[in-house]
Every structure is written in structure tokens, then in C-alpha cells.
Amino acid sequence: MSQHVVPKRTYLVVFACLIVLTLVTATVATIDLGPLNIVVALLIAMCKASLVVLFFMHLRWSTRLVHIVAVASLFWLAILISLTLSDYRTRHWMSSPETWETSSQP
16 A cells, blocks of 8 residues: 655645634634634634644545544544433433521521
């Protein structure tokens, strides 16, 4: 099996993209978007993670089997997150117990 040689320019471009995305993350964190702050931060993080996986981990030039394993692992992660969130959403919240002072008053 031959190795794919990646030019240094590709690594530098990906590194520059990661730096720009990091600056975008820091800038967006200072802007009040309400509940969309988390969504935007996660989308930027997914972009950065995909760049790292595709170029620095050489998934872009890997075999079909490696692609299948990567997709299967993401699918498994989605299953685990959905099961965790479904468990969290179906829990009944318990009220805090009464203190001795409030329960002894007439």
C-alpha cells in the first residue's frame, strides 16, 4: 500500500483555516445571539473537527473501509447522544425538600 504524500501548502492552508475558525469562534462568543450561541459554536467546532479528520488524519485519502468505519463511529456517537438526551428529557424533576424551619411553623 502506497502512502499519499500531501504537499506542505495543503497543511498550511488547513492550518490557516483552523486559525480563522478559532478567531470566528472567539468573536461569535462575544456577540449575544441568545440560544443560538451554542448552535453556532458547535457548528464551527464541527467544521474544525472535520478539517482535522480529513487532512491531518488523512481520511480524505484513505480507503473505503476506513471511510465506512468513520461513518459508523459517527452514527454510533449519534445513537449514544440521542439515548442520553432521551433519558434526560424523560426524567421527572424532584422538588427540593422542605427545611425543618418551614415545616414546623403552624
